Amino acid sequence: MATLTVPAGVPPVAEDCEQLRKAFTGWGTNEKLIIDILAHRDAAQRRAIRAAYAETYGEELLRALNDEIHGKFERAVIQWTLDPAERDAVLASEEAKKWHAGGRALVEIACTRTPAQLWAAKQAYHDRFKRSLEEDVAAHVTGDFRKLLVPLVSAYRYDGPEVNTSLAHSEAKILQAKIHDKAYGDEEIIRILTTRSKAQLLATFNSYNDQFSHPINKDLKEDPKDEYLATLRAIIRCFTCPDRYFEKIIRLAIGSIGTDENSLTRIITTRAEVDLKLIKEAYQKRNSVPLEKAVSKDTTRDYEDMLLALLGAEY
């Protein structure tokens, strides 16, 4: 369900490197060439290009990109070129250090990656920052958000399909009781959301729906402006309907006065190799307009071209 398109006859890595080098040298930068190559190579191919480029030219590809291109285009190209685990580490670090209640990168990384992918991101975090993701989140996030987000990024959840239905039933009851008491920051809510496996949580939310006749997220909307409640809902949606969750992030990023490029870039670069096709379908369904068209209307020039390439637009 990826949107990434890789041409049938991918050139040898050495040729990609040579072309990129050409794009950087001479009169001005050839942005189109950068997009033509990098936006149409998968993670393994980009990794090989980075390694070969560093070996051939004695300079990191990311450093060269950093010198040659700028602004939101630079951010999109670099974020995309990074390995998925490295990219998650960078996004998580940025958000942890400048943490604000509306941030969603940590929630997305903790809840939409597989446990193995989350662990790979934590390893990449160690390698790159010489610290752990957990300690940075714990040191920078405060209050109820800290109580929620530290365990959320820490736990190595079970990834199997096994479900304990009686546990789902009883934990749905616990969640309902705490929510009914407006004890949204209660330890038990946090314990359940941050430690149970995805399969178990889906069973719990289904049981909630069955027992109380409406979805749990409906009960978490008491105050629509409460960012903590919004974070709880985001966690639940990341597990239950990631495509619709991501569609909404993109919709709000585009729809706001002044595009929220960081969110838009984050979703497109992190999902292009995963499920961006599903997100596009959800977008079309919800907004009656193709996502490419909406992105094109809201962005310009090289940045626009880069996003459209990742969205799989014909070119």
Next chain:
Amino acid sequence: MATLTVPAGVPPVAEDCEQLRKAFTGWGTNEKLIIDILAHRDAAQRRAIRAAYAETYGEELLRALNDEIHGKFERAVIQWTLDPAERDAVLASEEAKKWHAGGRALVEIACTRTPAQLWAAKQAYHDRFKRSLEEDVAAHVTGDFRKLLVPLVSAYRYDGPEVNTSLAHSEAKILQAKIHDKAYGDEEIIRILTTRSKAQLLATFNSYNDQFSHPINKDLKEDPKDEYLATLRAIIRCFTCPDRYFEKIIRLAIGSIGTDENSLTRIITTRAEVDLKLIKEAYQKRNSVPLEKAVSKDTTRDYEDMLLALLGAEY
């Protein structure tokens, strides 16, 4: 610093399997032969024996051991034969499910293994129990202990040598202030102990000592019978002086009225391939008697022989 002794000419795996099979069949079980083989093979060799045994005889070696031997001898042999990560998973699961305030297996596994070893134990936990260590600890442990132990087993700490000395200084101050206020369960104490790297924590405890003229553990002794404080001290000792920490566990296990075989077996089987030589030295120094002699005095028969073999006693 291991005590495990592996003979110079280890027989081929097939021969070890055949000998074990012989030990199980015929008139009675040949316990000596079981010890001679398994207690003198390293983790990789034991893994190979288990795989070959299952393939040759269509039965798990651990199942055969389970049928043939019993009681504390069985427990010691099986615990030892397990892979280190699997063994940690089993010990952690046992303690999580029958959790009591004096339990130390979770603390030891979280604080004396490397971050990579802890992660391997969590993977083994998934494979074996179809659940996560985090969720079992969170579901069974309660109160202040839960607030401490869940993050303790969850965090994937940074493992490098880098230390931020000004951070060590400021976090030592935070620890002292909270301890001074007797706020032992405070979030900040838990945050620091459960997320910082080992190197960073050692720097913090050193800074504590420098700034306040005595070790942090001295300030955590207000009530010697308080098990929560004892757990905090155990965590700190597992980081600062694991050999002396383990020495004390063994000393208390042997010294009590009625030997605490579970603790004794746990320490010997988990440390024989790691640092049991250092623990033996610490024991001799503290008790003026060799550990082998003390163990021999307090245990009998096959169980005694198994522990002595793992302790590297000449035979």
